[in-house]
Structure formats: structure tokens, C-alpha cells
Amino acid sequence: MEKWRATSRHLLRHFSKDLFDRRMSPSYGTFNRQLSSVATTIQRNPLFSSINSDDISHFKEILGEKNVIHDEEKLVTANTDWMRKYRGSSKLMLQPRSTEEVSQILKYCNSRCLAVVPQGGNTGLVGGSVPVFDEVIINTSSMSKIVSFDKVSGILVCEAGCILENLVSFLDNQGFIMPLDLGAKGSCQIGGNVSTNAGGLRLVRYGSLHGNVLGLEVVLANGTVLDMLRTLRKDNTGYDLKHLFIDYSSCQKLLLAAKRKLGEILSAFEFLDTQALDLISRNLPACATSPFPINVAF
Numbered sequence: 001m002e003k004w005r006a007t008s009r010h011l012l013r014h015f016s017k018d019l020f021d022r023r024m025s026p027s028y029g030t031f032n033r034q035l036s037s038v039a040t041t042i043q044r045n046p047l048f049s050s051i052n053s054d055d056i057s058h059f060k061e062i063l064g065e066k067n068v069i070h071d072e073e074k075l076v077t078a079n080t081d082w083m084r085k086y087r088g089s090s091k092l093m094l095q096p097r098s099t100e101e102v103s104q105i106l107k108y109c110n111s112r113c114l115a116v117v118p119q120g121g122n123t124g125l126v127g128g129s130v131p132v133f134d135e136v137i138i139n140t141s142s143m144s145k146i147v148s149f150d151k152v153s154g155i156l157v158c159e160a161g162c163i164l165e166n167l168v169s170f171l172d173n174q175g176f177i178m179p180l181d182l183g184a185k186g187s188c189q190i191g192g193n194v195s196t197n198a199g200g201l202r203l204v205r206y207g208s209l210h211g212n213v214l215g216l217e218v219v220l221a222n223g224t225v226l227d228m229l230r231t232l233r234k235d236n237t238g239y240d241l242k243h244l245f246i247d248y249s250s251c252q253k254l255l256l257a258a259k260r261k262l263g264e265i266l267s268a269f270e271f272l273d274t275q276a277l278d279l280i281s282r283n284l285p286a287c288a289t290s291p292f293p294i295n296v297a298f
């Protein structure tokens, strides 16, 4: 997955597509969309439990009162997709604020056999973010922190609920560019973008979004958290510039300046100190001549 880009790259906090896959698995009934305007023959799988007042109390304990939404009016929007073509009938929307909360929700839903649907900005155009029947909606809007941004490597770590436009402006202010841009950017979230592998307007130049994702932290349907951020940071392909330049702050500044001025043209960057260059010049004069005037300061 390691790909060098002159633009920003991303390590995303994001919860698992397994949630979605599970809804689609044969043991959980046939997956399909419920068209609001067309009578459907699809039946709700009776193996799933229905929400009761104990479940709601339990979720309130985990998430706090205001992050457990069961008011019918408020649920209308969350039950309806962007195109207003698909409509579910969920009785409950949860808004976790952390990976730990997502994990607790899923662990509980799994043990109670409650179906769930992850929902980001609900701008997907194919009804994937709304319930088919009465699934619990897990909405990621409250997970909207930018965790870190490293200017040298161009790596951004953020939570799944970050609105794309906020990431675009954040990076813009840092002098970087987000490789993804699309019409729904004011509402769609990065977790939803990654989940749908959104293409967008800059695909021709920066390629698929998945190619820019370096790692993910995911929560499986049973609540297990997989931290694949750390693993992928240890990716050994290509240069690990961060480690290569630890303590060489002038090199970092030079790399940053080179990336700004050269953009995509920059394809290699190496450090060689004066002592090493002198040694080579003295012993292998035919192989090495300094590309810079002696004692150049960066």
C-alpha cells in the first residue's frame, strides 16, 4: 500500500466494512434495498433481535444520553438516503465519539444479534448508508478529530467522521493538497469515502483513494479493534523518510521545499554528508564530484 506522493497521504481511523459485509452475508438474509416507492417482497430475517428499552438504557450508559437518538422525527433524515429513493425504519441511531465506544456498541449488538448499518455523511447514491429494515444506525459524525499531520511525510491521521471539506481546508492551510475532491465534500466523511473508494475529480492525477490510504484502525463486527495503523507504518518498501531524517532537521526543511517547488517531478531524495562525500572524492575521484559548491548552507 505504500505509495509515494508529492501530496498528502492518509492514515485513517475508520471502522470495519465487516459490519456491512455481515449484513450482506447469507446467514443474515438476502441483502437488498427497500425502494420506498416500490412494493418489496424481501422479508426481515427473524433471526435478528429487535431493539427494546434495556438496549436503549445500555447504549445510554456507554454513550451518554445525547448520543443515543431514538426520537422518530430525528430519525427520519438518517433513515432516508440522499436521493430520497431508499428508506429504512431504524428506531435507533448511535453516535459514538471514539473507537472504544464503537467497539463496545458492536460487541453488545453482536451478543444481542442486533443488525447494524454504518453511516457517514449519508451522501452515497446507492442506499448503502440507510437501513433496509430496522438496523441500528451507527453514525460517525461525532468522530471528527484530525489526530495528526506530519508535514515531512505528508501523512494525515484522522477519524472516520471528518468531513472531506474540512480535511481539504486543513491541508490547504498547511500548503498541501487533498488528493480527493468531489461534489458531496461539504457533507461526505472520509470513512464513507474510503468505504466506497470514492473516485472524485482528482482521480486522473492522484489515482484511486485506496492507493492513498496507508493504514486503518478498524472495529470488527464482534467489537475487536484491529490497529493496522502501526503495522503499515512499519512498511519496509521504499525509503522511510521519517526515520532516515530523524535529527536532520535541515534535510527535512530541504525536502519540504523541494516537494513544494517540484511537486510530482521530485522522484528521489537522498542524504550524503560532507565527510562521506570527501572520502569518496579522495579515493574514487572518477566516481564522485560534488554537485554543490563547497560549504553550501541550506
Ligand SMILES: Cc1cc2nc3c(=O)[nH]c(=O)nc-3n(C[C@H](O)[C@H](O)[C@H](O)COP(=O)(O)OP(=O)(O)OC[C@H]3O[C@@H](n4cnc5c(N)ncnc54)[C@H](O)[C@@H]3O)c2cc1C
Pocket: 014, 015, 016, 017, 020, 082, 117, 118, 119, 120, 121, 122, 123, 124, 125, 127, 128, 129, 140, 160, 181, 182, 183, 184, 187, 188, 189, 190, 191, 192, 193, 194, 195, 196, 197, 198, 199, 200, 201
Ligand atoms: C453531489 C454528489 C457528488 C458525488 N460525486 C462523486 C464522485 O465524483 N465520485 C465518487 O466516487 N462518488 C461521488 N459521490 C458519491 C460518493 O461516493 C459519496 O458521496 C461518498 O464517498 C460517501 O461518503 P459518505 O460519508 O456520505 O458515506 P455514506 O453515504 O454515509 O456511506 C456510504 C457507504 O459506506 C459505509 N460507511 C460509511 N462510513 C463508514 C465507516 N466509517 N466504516 C465502514 N463503512 C462505512 C456505509 O454503510 C455505506 O455503505 C457523490 C455524491 C454526491 C451526493
